[in-house]
């Protein structure tokens with residue numbers, strides 16, 4: 001059901017402080033995260049091999065983690081290195097370890113075959129701490145829904161005209177009535193479109209009656225990573241650009257980067273940043289932008305959780321697709337192909 005051979009976001013960099021021991025569930029696997037003395041992250045199966053207590057109730061000791069039920073100690077590769085009261089370490093005394101990395105604002109864990117883990121498969125262009133180009137805020141939201149429904153939502157932004165009619169959509173029907181260009185890229189899709197002579201969301205800080213030609217482009221990458229920038233250009237830019245990617249310098253640029261992470265088959269977590277180009281800054285814009293997207297993302301969650309309940313309440317039946325579903329269907333096929341390829345290789 002889930003793709004294993006890929007990197008999943010396990011939280012924000014600061015979620016695992018130097019002495020913290022943190023539990024996470026990703027694609028149904030319980031894992032525990034902590035940092036070694038030098039700050040390097042460790043991800044282990046969150047179940048002691050002795051009597052199956054969670055290691056996330058354990059204690060970090062230097063580079064190692066001690067189970068605080070009966071005291072077995074594990075090193076960062078998951079090998080038991082101490083059994084209180086006996087010299088012999090049983091040969092099977094170990095827990096699974098997972099490759100773990102830091103990139104952008106996030107911690108990433110590879111849930112599949114460690115031999116296939118390559119940091120080259122972590123998306124490029126991530127915004128994170130210490131980057132001078134962007135100013136952003138961040139938040140996360142838990143969902144009672146299968147992650148695929150959240151991917152579908154982000155791959156079809158026609159819903160901005162309806163779900164977000166009074167918030168992000170600002171009562172414009174352009175999201176619903178125009179179609180983006182969808183192009184395949186490595187392990188994902190690029191989705192690009194113009195909104196012509198449209199009202200920007202309030203959080204960009206433009207006057208209330210301002211209108212722009214808006215170029216919105218995002219990459220959507222397996223298993224559910226959404227990297228979007230929106231450029232606000234003067235009216236006429238879309239036409240002057242031949243309705244293609246503009247070369248003109250935008251008046252404002254904002255961005256959001258998001259990760260949809262399956263916890264179980266009916267629970268997900270949604271991490272998101274929202275911000276703007278540093279040169280566009282003025283006091284208070286980022287809190288306003290994060291608050292605006294949180295407000296809008298509650299609208300998504302209300303709809304998607306209700307959609308999940310409606311799906312679960314009835315016998316499976318085919319969905320009737322429209323042209324707005326092009327990216328949704330193509331991304332589902334990309335994920336299916338990756339899952340099938342993984343099954344064949346296993």
Ligand code: FES
Pocket residue numbers: 048049050051052053067068069070071072
């Ligand atoms: S359950 Fe971990 S030491 Fe006993």
Ligand SMILES: [Fe+2]
Pocket residue numbers: 153159160163164296297300
């Ligand atoms: Fe939405």
